[in-house]
Structures are given as structure tokens and as C-alpha cells.
Amino acid sequence: MPKLLEVEDLRTQFYTTEGVVKAVDGITYSVDEGETVAIVGESGCGKSVGAMSVLRLIPNPPGQIVGGQIRFQGRDLLTLDDAEIRKVRGHKIAMVFQEPMTSLNPVLSIGTQLTETMMHHLGTTQQEADRRAVELLGMVGIGEPERRLKQYPHHFSGGMRQRVMIALALSCEPRLIIADEPTTALDVTIQAQILELMRDLTKRMGVALIIITHNLGVVARYAERVIVMYAGKIVETGTSEQIYHNPRHPYTIGLLNSVPRMDLHRGKRLVPIEGQPPDLTRLPPGCAYRPRCRWAIADCDRAVPPLAEVADGQLSACLRRAELDASMRDAS
Numbered sequence: 001m002p003k004l005l006e007v008e009d010l011r012t013q014f015y016t017t018e019g020v021v022k023a024v025d026g027i028t029y030s031v032d033e034g035e036t037v038a039i040v041g042e043s044g045c046g047k048s049v050g051a052m053s054v055l056r057l058i059p060n061p062p063g064q065i066v067g068g069q070i071r072f073q074g075r076d077l078l079t080l081d082d083a084e085i086r087k088v089r090g091h092k093i094a095m096v097f098q099e100p101m102t103s104l105n106p107v108l109s110i111g112t113q114l115t116e117t118m119m120h121h122l123g124t125t126q127q128e129a130d131r132r133a134v135e136l137l138g139m140v141g142i143g144e145p146e147r148r149l150k151q152y153p154h155h156f157s158g159g160m161r162q163r164v165m166i167a168l169a170l171s172c173e174p175r176l177i178i179a180d181e182p183t184t185a186l187d188v189t190i191q192a193q194i195l196e197l198m199r200d201l202t203k204r205m206g207v208a209l210i211i212i213t214h215n216l217g218v219v220a221r222y223a224e225r226v227i228v229m230y231a232g233k234i235v236e237t238g239t240s241e242q243i244y245h246n247p248r249h250p251y252t253i254g255l256l257n258s259v260p261r262m263d264l265h266r267g268k269r270l271v272p273i274e275g276q277p278p279d280l281t282r283l284p285p286g287c288a289y290r291p292r293c294r295w296a297i298a299d300c301d302r303a304v305p306p307l308a309e310v311a312d313g314q315l316s317a318c319l320r321r322a323e324l325d326a327s328m329r330d331a332s
Contacts, residue, residue, distance in 0.1 A: 002073075002074060003030040003031065003032060003071075004030075004031050004032060004033045004035075004072070004073065004175060004176060004208050005030060005031040005054070005070075005071070005072050005176060005208070006030045006069070006070075006071040006072075007027060007028060007029050007030070007050070007054065007068070007069075007070050007071075008028050008068055008069045008070075008071070009026050009027075009028055009067060009068040009069070010024055010026070010027050010028070010050065010053060010065070010067070010068035010069075010070065011024060011025060011026055011065070011066045011067040011068050012024040012046075012049050012050070012053045012058055012063060012064070012065050012066065013063070013064055013066050014062045014063045014064075015061065015062050015063075015064070016062060016281070018281050019281035019282070020281060021280045021281055022232050022280055022283070023046045023049040023063075023232055023280060024046045024049050024050045024053060024232050025046070025231070025232035025233050026067075026068070026233065027046070027050055027068075027229070027232075027233065027234050028234070028307075029227055029234065029237065031176065031208050031210060032208065033175070033206070033208060034202075034203070034206045034207065034208055035208050035209075035224055035225065036199065036202065036208070036209045036210075036211065036222060036223050036224050036225075037208075037209070037210050037211070037223060037224070037225045037226070037227060038210075038211045038212075038213060038219035038222070038223035038225070038226045038227065038240075039051070039210060039211070039212045039213075039227045039229060040213055040214070040215075040216050040219065040226060040227065040228050040229070040255065041214065041228060041229035041230055042214055042230070042277055043214060043277075044277050044280070045229040045230050045231060045232065045277065046229055046231070046232040046233075047212045047229050048098075048180050048181070048212055049063075050229070051095070051178045051180055051210065051212055052180075053065050053070070054070055054072075054077065054093065054178065055077075055085075055088075055089050055093060055095060055178070056077060056078070056085050057089075065078060072088065072092065072093065072176070073092070073175070087121070090117055090121060090172055090174070091121040091122075091172045091174060092174055092175055092176070093174055093175070093176045093177075093178065094168075094169035094170070094172065094174040094176070094177045094178070095169065095177070095178045095179075095180065096162070096165045096166055096169050096177060096178070096179040096180065096182045096198075097165065097180055097182075098180050098181040098182070098184050098185070099184075099185055100153070100158070100161035100162050100164065100165045100185075101153060101158070101161060103165060104153040104161060104164065104165070105153075106152065106153055106154060107152075108152070109149065109150055109151065109152055110137075110148060110149055110150075110151055110152065110153065110156075110164055111130065111133055111149030111150060113164075113168065114129070114133040114136065114137075114149070114164075114167060114168055114171055115129035115130060115132075115133050116129075117168065117171050117172060118132060118133075118171050118172060121172040122172055122173075130149070132171065133145075133149055133167075133171070134146055134149065136167040136170060136171055137149065137163075137164070137167055139167065139170075139201065140163040140164070140166050140167045140170075140197060140201070141163060141193075141197065142160060142163055142164070142167075158185055158186055158190070159186055159190040159193065159194065162182060162183075162186065162190075162194050163194070163197070165182075166182075166194075166197065166198060166201065170201060170205065170207070173205075174207060175207060175208060176207065176208045176209075176210070177198075177202065177207055177208070177209050177210070178209075178210045178212070179198060179209065179210065179211050179212065180212045181212055181213055181214070182194060182195075182198070182211070183195060183213075183218065191218065195211075195218065195219075195222050198211075198222075199222050211223060215259065216243075216244075216252075216255045216256055216259055217259040217260070219240075220240065220244060223240050224239065224240060225237070225238070225239055225240065226238065226239075226240055226243040228243070228249065228251065228252050228255070230251050230277070230288060230289055231277065231278050231280065231283060231288035231289070232280060233288070233304075233317065234307060234315075234317070235249045235251050235252070235289065235307075235316070235317045235318070236248060236249040236251070236252045236314075236315065236316045236317065236318075237307070237314070237315050238311070238313060238314030238315065239313065239314070242311060242313070242314045243314075244256070246311070246314075247324070248310045248311075248314065248316040248318065248321045248324050249316045249317065249318045249321065249324070250289060250293045250294070250295050250318060250320075250324070251273075251289050251292075251293075253324070254271070254273040254292075255273070257270065257271040258270055258271060258272050258273060273292060274292055275291055275292040278291070284301075285301055285302070286299075286300050286301040286302050286303055286304060287300045287301075287304060287305055287317075287318075287319070288304075295320050295323075295324070297319065297320065299319055300319055304317075305317045305318055305319050308321065310322065
């Protein structure tokens with residue numbers, strides 16, 4: 001069965017006065033129809049740039065997609081002209097951005113922003129678009145939708161604006177939604193509500209979902225598969241169960257050890273990852289995580305470890321992947 005989205009050896013770089021930033025450095029992954037995938041990593045690891053590359057939203061200059069393929073429903077998006085890619089954005093692939101206040105137009109009403117997209121992509125009449133907009137606002141949990149359509153973004157709270165962004169993403173019936181840090185600016189209670197809403201709506205409508213986040217804890221119950229990125233590369237990928245119960249890369253283990261867990265006793269301390277992410281213009285030889293890794297060996301300096309299978313569908317880019325058993329992880 002063909003994949004909905006296939007990203008193969010994608011490379012995106014930024015050309016700066018300090019040097020070439022290899023923001024995305026040869027990542028390969030896929031997303032099935034209706035699947036929820038989480039892409040996780042620290043700020044600067046390339047997860048958002050990778051998502052923006054899928055929609056070809058990289059500003060040029062200074063950025064440029066320099067290699068790879070992005071196949072969506074069998075078509076390579078990197079070969080489409082500007083008019084064709086605009087038909088994909090918002091219609092076939094929608095995006096929920098990190099900060100809705102800067103994503104929504106402050107001088108246009110919520111109704112205008114919802115209806116103009118549907119009229120452009122779906123060819124609906126104004127009356128049909130208005131009716132659908134009311135339905136969408138109700139679907140995402142906004143009360144009195146008819147009245148709310150006439151209001152502006154500043155009339156809404158942060159959580160309500162994010163619900164509007166979800167409604168906007170769903171408005172043209174896409175096959176894939178990319179949610180880039182959709183809960184970062186929200187408090188913890190609202191974060192859970194937004195994630196629950198996105199999971200329920202995408203499942204109900206059969207839409208695939210990519211959740212981009214820096215926090216492994218927020219996707220534990222929402223993602224079917226997890227992709228862990230570090231320094232522009234994928235360092236581990238697997239099902240949620242594999243990643244949370246049997247991580248096989250030191251960076252994944254470090255992320256999990258720095259997140260509070262309900263299944264551990266209260267006295268267990270959180271263990272932060274020491275050091276800082278590398279400068280992407282001056283990556284060290286070998287494994288980029290080596291300076292922060294407590295399990296590093298001499299060979300880690302010599303070559304970049306490839307992604308290799310450690311279990312059914314689980315891949316890890318670590319020379320010691322086979323040795324990272326439960327006893328070593330617990331000792332961390």
C-alpha cells in the first residue's frame with residue numbers, strides 16, 4: 001500500500017555569514033493514511049525546518065532545499081511549480097503553526113479567514129462557506145459560532161485562537177495536517193485539551209497528523225509512531241511503545257529521563273541532558289551527540305553512525321545500540 005507522505009534523504013541548508021547551516025541533513029521517513037506521527041527534539045534540531053520544507057515554505061535566501069525527495073500521494077512536491085504547490089498548501093496539506101496570534105491576520109475577521117480559504121480551494125459559494133465555517137467552529141468547541149465568525153483574533157484567548165487554527169486547517173478537507181509546536185504558548189490544561197481535540201478530529205475525519213514538539217511527554221498518548229531528531233538528523237524512530245519502553249539511542253534516553261513520569265516513585269530525580277546542542281555550522285566529526293553522551297566510545301568520533309534496525313520497525317543511529325539494555329538505561 002503506497003504511503004501518503006514519503007520524505008527521502010531531505011537536505012535543507014541556510015547560507016549565513018557564519019557558514020552553511022545544515023538544518024536538515026538527510027532525513028528519511030514516511031506517514032501512512034490516517035496515521036499520527038510525532039517528530040521530537042530540542043530547539044534547533046531541524047524538526048520545524050523539515051516540516052516547512054514539506055510545504056516548500058523555506059525562505060530563499062538564505063535557505064534552500066538542496067537535495068532529496070518529498071512525495072505526497074505519489075507526486076514529488078519539489079518538482080511542482082509555484083502555482084501547483086499553492087494548490088497543495090492548505091488543501092491537501094494543512095499546517096497549524098506554533099503561535100496563532102502571528103498566524104491569523106489581525107485585521108480580518110475569523111469568518112473571512114475561514115471562508116476565503118474554502119472559496120479559493122474548494123470553489124464553494126459564500127453561503128456554503130459561511131455554513132461550513134459555523135460547523136467547523138462548533139466542531140472545535142467554540143460556542144456561539146455564528147457570533148464568533150464576526151469577531152477578530154484579538155477577541156479570542158490563546159487556546160481559542162489555536163482552536164480557530166485547527167478549524168482553518170480542517171476547512172479544506174486535507175489528507176495531512178502538520179502541527180508545529182501547537183501547544184507551546186498554552187498552559188498545561190489547555191495543552192491537553194488541544195491535543196485531545198486534534199487526535200479526536202483527525203481520527204474521526206481520517207486525516208494523517210504530524211505533531212512537532214520538543215517534549216516527549218506530551219505525545220506519549222497521542223502518537224502512534226515517534227521520530228527523534230538531533231542536529232538535523234533522525235537518530236531514532238519507532239512505535240510509541242518502542243520509544244517509551246525500550247529506547248535505543250542515548251539522546252532518546254536523555255529526553256525521557258528529563259520528563260516527569262507518573263509511573264516512577266516521587267523520590268526519583270529528573271536527569272537533565274548535560275551540555276548544549278552543537279553549532280550546525282561546525283558539527284564535530286562522527287556522531288554529533290558524542291560530546292554529551294555518557295556511553296560514547298572512541299569509534300563515535302570517526303564516522304556518523306547510520307540508522308539501523310534494532311527491533312521490528314525500530315531504528316537507531318548509535319554504535320552501541322545493541323548494548324543499551326534496561327540495566328544501562330536505569331543506571332542513567
